[in-house]
Amino acid sequence: MAEGSQICRNPTCDVASTGVCAQGHDPVDSCAEYDAEESELDPGDDVSDETTIVENRTRLRSSEVLTDADIWSFRKSHRTKTVSLIGEFKTGKTTLISGLYALFCKGPFAGFSFRGSRTLTGFARRHHLALESSGRTIPTTPRTSMADGVGFFHLNLVGDDGVEAHLLIADRSGEAFQSARTNTTMMDRLGDLKLSDRVCFLLDADRLTQPDTRAGYRREFKQTIWALLQNGVFKPNVVLEVLTTKIDKISRRENNSDVVSELDEYEKALVKEFAAEGIVVEAFRICVLPRANYELGLVGLEDLMRRWLAPTAPVEILPLAPPQTVRNIDRLVEVWSKEHTHG
Ligand SMILES: Nc1nc2c(ncn2[C@@H]2O[C@H](COP(=O)(O)OP(=O)(O)O)[C@@H](O)[C@H]2O)c(=O)[nH]1
Ligand SMILES: [Mg+2]
Known part of the structure; x- marks a missing residue:
């Protein structure tokens, strides 16, 4: 427990060192005086232990034929x-x-x-x-x-x-x-x-x-x-x-x-x-x-x-320009395609 940490507003409560609420609340964080923000009783410890175990594991592939x-x-x-x-x-x-x-x-x-x-x-x-x-x-x-x-x-x-x-x-x-x-x-x-x-x-x-x-x-x-x-x-x-x-x-x-x-x-x-x-x-x-x-x-x-x-020719992925366009905006695909092939 870090020095000076104040997890209970009640100065007579020793929850910080004993883990027991002076007013008998169980769990301790159900007490109105208890300040969970300051708590160092980190419930996440268990999870971080697990994480460490997972990180230390190496995934082995079977190296058998793939399905x-x-x-x-x-x-x-x-x-x-x-x-x-x-x-x-x-x-x-x-x-x-x-x-x-x-x-x-x-x-x-x-x-x-x-x-x-x-x-x-x-x-x-x-x-x-x-x-x-x-x-x-x-x-x-x-x-x-x-x-x-x-x-x-x-x-x-x-x-x-x-x-x-x-x-x-x-x-x-x-x-x-x-x-x-x-x-x-x-x-x-x-x-x-x-x-x-x-x-x-x-x-x-x-x-x-x-x-x-x-x-x-x-x-x-x-x-x-x-x-x-x-x-x-x-x-x-x-x-x-x-x-x-x-x-x-x-x-x-x-x-x-x-x-x-x-x-x-x-x-x-x-x-x-x-x-x-x-x-x-x-x-x-x-x-x-x-x-x-x-x-x-x-x-x-x-x-x-x-x-x-042998390398294969790249697949043509450009969209086809619409035929017989009237408006200039409809010709953009055609313009871009030309830029792409020439540029
Ligand atoms: N003489 C000869 N036998 C071969 C050759 N390739 C395969 N075999 C034989 O043909 C049989 C069938 O081959 P396998 O590869 O198991 O055929 P799969 O059933 O098509 O997979 C085996 O007894 C092989 O030893 C070859 O180039 N020459
Ligand atoms: Mg075979």
């Missing part, structure tokens, strides 16, 4: 590029994601260096299963099940020019797309695709060229893209690409050149079919786990990274 809900707030506070991988199960989506993570673990790649990630555990979980040290005889990644929904992996990278980039890669179960192709009510469950700046349709080179799977797979692959486009699941300026995976598998076949030209033809026909409807789709090839042909090594990943992180 739709997490990325809404993430995208509001960071400039991000979102890439969605679409492909039936076992086309190599998860392998591609863990392969990219592994490359950035080693060092700078495709003009970018690793700066951080919100999904390190998620990456590590997928990656360790793709390595020999996991105890498996062949490298593989866990199968993503439909119940898992969509999961986003995050990479925070910095370019050689010092520019920071946030990449979100969406991995979703293959079953979700298979069901969406045949049952359009499932499209509602693919709402996250509206966030994607780029969508990659993964085409399994092996399944495409095996005599027993060839016909059905070719048809279904195209149908999936058409079904998604016709149901308007993408945002208007989305970039679409077909990514042929596992090209090591076809490079080792006996009739190798025939198979490669078969793939060539399919890719070209696909690009042409969509172009005829005014839809730009480009085709690229990758190999992430060249276990059918180790000499081939990794294919297409450096270009893929540069492509995915």
Whole structure:
């Protein structure tokens, strides 16, 4: 208690030292003589103790894969590029994601260096299963099940020019797309695709060229893209690409050149079919786990990274000037737009 403090107007009351009111009022501040303003019996002490505890706590993120809900707030506070991988199960989506993570673990790649990630555990979980040290005889990644929904992996990278980039890669179960192709009510469950700046349709080179799977797979692959486009699941300026995976598998076949030209033809026909409807789709090839042909090594990943992180043209946000204006004031938007573009 500070010296000279006077919390009770009654000079005979010792409330300041004993906390007991001479007139027996309880609580003490219900006494008319008691001056709460001068009181040093600070009821806020408890609260400030709590505050100290809160300040000393560190919030740990789980660093598992992000959900739709997490990325809404993430995208509001960071400039991000979102890439969605679409492909039936076992086309190599998860392998591609863990392969990219592994490359950035080693060092700078495709003009970018690793700066951080919100999904390190998620990456590590997928990656360790793709390595020999996991105890498996062949490298593989866990199968993503439909119940898992969509999961986003995050990479925070910095370019050689010092520019920071946030990449979100969406991995979703293959079953979700298979069901969406045949049952359009499932499209509602693919709402996250509206966030994607780029969508990659993964085409399994092996399944495409095996005599027993060839016909059905070719048809279904195209149908999936058409079904998604016709149901308007993408945002208007989305970039679409077909990514042929596992090209090591076809490079080792006996009739190798025939198979490669078969793939060539399919890719070209696909690009042409969509172009005829005014839809730009480009085709690229990758190999992430060249276990059918180790000499081939990794294919297409450096270009893929540069492509995915390439700066996009700024979105036109200026309002359109109203047509045929009579009054000068109605032409202000047009005047400002010109100043903005020329200035
Ligand atoms: N030979 C070869 N196998 C691959 C390649 N990429 C993925 N795989 C294999 O294909 C299988 C399915 O891959 P996964 O990434 O789990 O497919 P997802 O279901 O689309 O996520 C796994 O056994 C992988 O090891 C590749 O480039 N070459
Ligand atoms: Mg998977």
